[in-house]
Structure formats: C-alpha cells, structure tokens
Amino acid sequence: MRPALRVRGISGRWLAIFGVSLGALLIRFLVPAPVGQADNRDGPRLMCGLGLGPVTGHHPRFFRFSYFEYVSKPECAGRVPYPSSELVPLVLGRLLTPVLGLSGTLNLIAVAVVLCVLASVAIASLAVGLRISLWAQVLVAAACWLIIADSAFFDVFGGPFSEPAALVGLMLVAAGLVYLGRGWRLTVYGLILAGSGGFLAILSKEQYLVLAAPICITLVLAGASRGSWRGLRRFRTQEAGAAVVVALVLAVLAGAYTVWDSVSSYGQRLHHIQAVDMLFTDIVTKRAAAPAQLRALGLPVSWARYAGHYYWDTTSVRQSPLYSRYTGKLTDGNITHYLLTHPGSILRVGQSAAVAAQQFRITTLGDYPVSAGHRKGAYESRVVVLTWLMHQLPPGLGLWGLIPLWLVMAAVAIAALAWGRARAWHRDGAVVVLCMIGCAMVAFIPPAFYAGISTTRHMVGMNLATSLAFVLAAGLAASMIQQALSRGRSHPASSGTVSATVAAVSPGPRR
Numbered sequence: 001m002r003p004a005l006r007v008r009g010i011s012g013r014w015l016a017i018f019g020v021s022l023g024a025l026l027i028r029f030l031v032p033a034p035v036g037q038a039d040n041r042d043g044p045r046l047m048c049g050l051g052l053g054p055v056t057g058h059h060p061r062f063f064r065f066s067y068f069e070y071v072s073k074p075e076c077a078g079r080v081p082y083p084s085s086e087l088v089p090l091v092l093g094r095l096l097t098p099v100l101g102l103s104g105t106l107n108l109i110a111v112a113v114v115l116c117v118l119a120s121v122a123i124a125s126l127a128v129g130l131r132i133s134l135w136a137q138v139l140v141a142a143a144c145w146l147i148i149a150d151s152a153f154f155d156v157f158g159g160p161f162s163e164p165a166a167l168v169g170l171m172l173v174a175a176g177l178v179y180l181g182r183g184w185r186l187t188v189y190g191l192i193l194a195g196s197g198g199f200l201a202i203l204s205k206e207q208y209l210v211l212a213a214p215i216c217i218t219l220v221l222a223g224a225s226r227g228s229w230r231g232l233r234r235f236r237t238q239e240a241g242a243a244v245v246v247a248l249v250l251a252v253l254a255g256a257y258t259v260w261d262s263v264s265s266y267g268q269r270l271h272h273i274q275a276v277d278m279l280f281t282d283i284v285t286k287r288a289a290a291p292a293q294l295r296a297l298g299l300p301v302s303w304a305r306y307a308g309h310y311y312w313d314t315t316s317v318r319q320s321p322l323y324s325r326y327t328g329k330l331t332d333g334n335i336t337h338y339l340l341t342h343p344g345s346i347l348r349v350g351q352s353a354a355v356a357a358q359q360f361r362i363t364t365l366g367d368y369p370v371s372a373g374h375r376k377g378a379y380e381s382r383v384v385v386l387t388w389l390m391h392q393l394p395p396g397l398g399l400w401g402l403i404p405l406w407l408v409m410a411a412v413a414i415a416a417l418a419w420g421r422a423r424a425w426h427r428d429g430a431v432v433v434l435c436m437i438g439c440a441m442v443a444f445i446p447p448a449f450y451a452g453i454s455t456t457r458h459m460v461g462m463n464l465a466t467s468l469a470f471v472l473a474a475g476l477a478a479s480m481i482q483q484a485l486s487r488g489r490s491h492p493a494s495s496g497t498v499s500a501t502v503a504a505v506s507p508g509p510r511r
Contacts, residue, residue, distance in 0.1 A: 036158025172197025277452025
C-alpha cells in the first residue's frame with residue numbers, strides 16, 4: 001500500500017484516539033475544579049519576563065495555591081523573557097485567553113488546554129503510527145494517557161514553569177520517530193512531530209539541553225534506516241537528508257542556548273546557586289566527613305558548619321565572610337573534578353538522586369486555586385496509577401532498580417531490531433525505546449549531579465522518558481514472545497520431513 005493511501009486509511013482512527021484522549025485530559029484537568037501547581041518561586045523568571053504576575057487576592061503567592069490568572073505588573077516592566085520553548089504555549093495561551101472567555105491577560109487554563117491538545121496529538125500519532133492491530137493501538141494510547149495524566153506530570157500543565165514543554169516535547173519526539181524511514185510523506189510528518197517535540201524538550205530549560213544528543217542522533221539514524229541498518233547508501237535518500245537537516249537545526253539551537261547560558265549574568269548566577277546547593281546538600285552533607293571533602297574541593301575547612309544547608313537557607317555558606325574569596329570554587333567544573341577524582345561519590349550521589357526520583361511526584365506544592373475551597377497546600381490525586389505503581393517498589397531501590405531496567409529495555413529493543421524483518425513495528429518501537437532510554441539517562445545527570453535541591457521535581461523528564469520506554473519495551477517483549485510461540489506451534493521439529501525442515505528455516509512473512 002502506498003504511503004498516501006495508508007495515511008488516508010488511518011486518519012479516522014487517529015481522529016478517534018485524539019478526540020477521546022483530548023476529551024479525557026480536559027475532564028481530568030477541569031472537573032470538578034481546574035488543577036495546576038503552585039509557584040515554588042521559580043515562576044517569576046518565566047512569567048515576569050512576559051511582564052506578567054498572578055492575581056492572588058492577597059492569599060499566599062508561593063507554595064500554597066495555584067493561580068491561573070496573570071495580568072500586567074509594573075515591577076516586571078522591561079524584564080527580558082527567560083529563554084524557554086515554554087514561551088510558545090504561553091503565547092498561544094495568551095491569544096486563546098479571550099477566545100475562551102477567561103479572565104486576565106494570560107490565563108494558564110488556556111495554556112493547559114494547548115498542552116492537552118499537543119499531548120493528545122502525540123498519543124494518537126504514536127498509537128496509530130505503530131503498525132499493530134487496533135486493540136493494541138488502543139492499549140498503547142491508554143497507557144500513554146495514564147502516563148501523562150498522572151499527577152506526577154500533569155499538574156505542571158497549569159503551572160508557571162518550563163517543564164510542561166519538556167514533557168510534551170518528549171511525547172512528540174516519541175510519536176514522530178515511528179514514521180521516519182517509511183517513505184517521504186510519512187517521514188515528513190514524523191519530522192514535523194519529532195522536530196517540534198525536540199524543540200520543545202531541548203530548549204525548555206538549561207537542564208534539558210543534554211537531550212539534544214540522543215534526539216539528534218536518533219533522528220539521523222532513524223531517518224535513514226529503512227530496511228537494513230547496515231551500509232552508507234541509506235544516508236543518501238531524500239528522507240535521510242531531511243532528517244539530518246532537522247537534527248542540525250536542533251543541534252544549532254541547543255548550541256546557541258548553551259552559549260547564552262554560559263555568558264549571561266542570569267545563567268551564571270543560576271549555575272552558581274545550583275553549585276552551592278549541590279556542594280552542601282549532596283557532597284558535603286555531614287560535619288564529620290566535611291573537613292576532608294572541603295579540602296579536596298579547595299574550600300575552607302571552617303565551612304563544615306554549612307554541611308547540609310542550601311543556598312537560601314537561614315544558615316548558608318553565602319553568609320561566610322570568606323564567601324567572595326572562594327566563589328571561583330563554587331562551580332560546576334569543581335563539582336565535576338571532585339566527582340571524577342572520588343568515584344565513590346558518583347555512586348552515592350547518584351543513588352540519593354535516584355531514590356528521590358523514585359518518589360515520583362511532589363506533595364509540597366498546592367494544586368488547587370483558592371476558589372476550589374481546599375486547605376492551603378492541598379494536592380490532588382485524580383490520576384495516580386503510575387505513581388501508585390512506583391510506590392509499590394522498595395523505597396530505597398534507586399539506581400539498583402533504574403539501571404537494570406534501562407539495560408533490560410535496551411536489550412529488548414536491540415532484540416526487536418534483529419527481528420525487524422518479521423514485524424515492521426518491531427523496528428519502529430525499538431527506535432523509540434532506545435531514544436527514550438538515551439533521553440532518560442542524560443536527563444538524569446543534571447538534576448542528580450549539578451542541581452542539589454528539588455531533585456524529585458527536576459526528575460520529571462527522566463521519569464517520563466523511562467515510562468514511555470517501558471510501555472513500548474513491554475509491548476515488544478510480549479510481541480516477540482508471542483511470535484516465537486507461534487513459530488514453534490506452526491513448525492514443529494521433524495527429522496524425517498523435508499517440508500517441515502524447509503518451513504522451520506524459512507523467514508516469516510513481512511508485514
């Protein structure tokens with residue numbers, strides 16, 4: 001069947017899954033009251049750059065309640081917007097606010113609606129793009145819906161943060177990858193999805209710039225991998241060229257953001273604060289061990305008193321009279337040097353971060369607006385299937401569960417690639433699994449080793465990528481097991497029957 005006919009044939013199925021997903025997400029968001037996530041003091045760097053501040057009605061601005069209505073604030077005039085791909089849904093939400101009859105210059109309810117639409121596009125495109133039966137597509141769509149609708153991820157849709165762009169972007173990347181290398185029209189559609197998703201995810205904030213590596217590499221390889229994975233001629237096709245262009249654009253954008261982050265006063269200050277948090281909440285954590293650690297870091301031994309205290313704490317190293325003298329040591333470079341020269345610390349810090357990630361969702365920020373009538377700081381649990389499952393694991397598992405999971409899923413994906421000639425969707429699913437594992441691994445590094453605080457919240461990208469990889473890896477494993485069992489029943493061993501022998505060694509039909 002030609003690609004154009006195939007696209008027309010699946011359009012009705014795509015619309016059905018998209019409509020059901022979007023309707024369910026909107027109900028999950030708005031009924032019985034809209035939910036978001038309270039500002040943890042990070043919101044102003046994004047929203048004030050747009051000249052906007054929340055209407056709080058004299059209630060606590062931070063931590064307790066979510067606020068959807070934003071209006072112009074004189075104190076924000078002249079502020080330069082924080083560079084983030086989240087500005088795209090914010091601008092769309094600003095245009096949509098009066099259309100939906102919502103109050104304020106910008107209402108985050110409109111922004112959340114935009115994000116729900118993008119998430120539903122990703123769910124429908126991923127499910128329908130996999131060349132599997134209808135019931136299997138519905139199962140994949142339902143699993144993806146339960147992931148993004150989980151309170152661990154969904155609540156930020158209505159918050160003033162950059163994370164929503166990263167989460168929706170990862171879903172769009174996963175959806176777009178299954179169309180690459182399948183003819184020109186499908187490849188273009190896949191690149192639109194994966195390219196826009198890569199833009200949203202990579203440029204959402206400096207923490208996610210590292211996603212450029214796995215996403216760009218996968219785009220280049222998947223765009224040229226029609227049929228055999230060997231040989232250089234597959235890179236000379238029109239589809240391969242288009243994939244390379246999209247990957248280069250994303251790489252250039254990531255590079256430009258990295259340059260800005262390294263030279264801007266805002267970026268330098270942010271990294272300095274994060275370095276202090278990391279040094280004194282993840283490395284120098286106990287007074288007994290602090291002197292030796294501080295010497296290795298080139299810092300005063302007298303700073304042992306600040307062990308376990310973050311930058312904004314009432315007892316903080318920034319209060320030391322020696323602080324200005326040693327600011328050159330409070331850097332990511334010094335942290336990297338210490339970790340590489342003390343490998344045991346890598347495991348200790350990584351394990352602590354993985355345990356924090358295993359908590360999956362935060363409950364320290366309120367999810368409801370004042371009008372909902374809930375107590376201060378109340379958080380919602382409308383959809384917590386994935387969170388509940390995570391909490392059934394041993395609480396201190398951390399890296400001892402995460403790394404084996406990544407390795408097992410990667411092994412399943414590699415095995416599926418080897419079986420790609422038997423079932424075409426094995427190749428598509430395996431590409432997504434490997435890309436999401438790569439995204440999860442690199443997304444783990446910045447919050448684990450360079451952020452210091454709010455680790456659970458900063459691990460949402462890693463957790464989402466791992467969850468998406470798990471859904472498809474489980475499907476691949478089930479499919480390969482079923483296929484192996486079917487071949488065993490269809491071709492029983494027979495030493496005396498030539499036809500049985502021929503059937504047993506013949507490759508299966510292509511689908």
